[in-house]
Amino acid sequence: MFTGNGIKIFTGTSHPELAEIITRRLGVPLGKAEVTKSGVGETQVRITESVREDDVYIINTGCGEINTALMEVCIMIHACKIASAKRITAVLPLFPYARQDKKDKSRAPITAKLVANMLQKSGCDHVITMDLHASQIQGFFDVPVDKWLYAEPSSIQYIRTNFDLSDIVIVSPDAGGAKRATSMADRLGVDFALFHKERKKANEVSRMVLVGHVKDKIAILVDDMADTCGTLCLAAQHLTEAGAAKVYAMVTHGILSGNALKNVEQSSLEKLIVTNTLPQADNVANCSKIEVIDIGNVLGEVIRRSHYGESVSKLFDEVPY
Secondary structure, X not given: OOOOOOEEEEEOOOOHHHHHHHHHHHOOOOOOEEEEEOOXXXXXXXXXXXXXXXXXXXXXXXXXXXXXXXHXXXXXXXXXXXXXXXXXXXXXXXXXXXXXXXXXOOOOOOHHHHHHHHXXXXXXXXXXXXXXXXXXXXXXXXXXXXXXXXXXXXXHHXXXXXXXXXXXXXXXXXXXXXXXXHHHXXXXXXXXXXXXXXXXXXXXXXXXXXXXXXXOOEEEEEEEEEOOOHHHHHHHHHHHHOOOOEEEEEEEEEOOOOOHXXXXXXXXXXXXXXXXXXXXXXXXXXXXXXXXXXXXXXXXXXXXXXXXXXXXXXXXXXXXX
């Protein structure tokens, strides 16, 4: 039985709705903290309750004003550290700057490494995140990082509940996501296909080639994030032209920036299914094709297991209830 003794959960301003879901799951109150901005734009944080010798979890996600969200986390970690918290965990459902994980051109920064340094220097002892864009980001830290594919069991449960598996083919929109898609296809016991794509420049796909058979099947595109949705919508068009009966897309992080909602609404996608690692209420209201899977219970169970020193590996395969 979870008593909540010795645990404190705080949230920044980027996704307080998810923090509420997590605290309801755990049956503990949300910690009291004031997060404001000064007249010159500086983030100001005040923890208004004792955290001495407590296990502290700070929830913020990488969306909206992402630099503000990142500074809020770092300042809250520092505030708890100098207030004698026993252990501090940063819960970042979408890791900030995760796509800047390598030096891909001359004089390019590895910003994800910089973010890792900022969190550790602030006093972070542990990081919990979901579906990292690049697994090597774990190696940027000298503290434990729980980044496993917690969204995969939730996605598999959704597919089993809403589709006939004999009609399904799992599709990766690019070669980089093949491992994720094949893992899901293997666990469901269904076929797999992928696209090979060539880019003229960032966020602009010039050509996509389908490898695999989708004729008369329900194709489900699987990816870790959807930003402008250009790749997903183009892939959906190619799948329809290849004879797919219906096309769906499932992504963990629905960033949905720019014309993404318009692109999805006008595409051949039946639905775009996202998780609530980022706030989705406005997107659901403005696009009839968006559906949201709640992963708050998964993050809540990760926090509970982390607090009691239990293994989290069970969550790689099962959705907690």
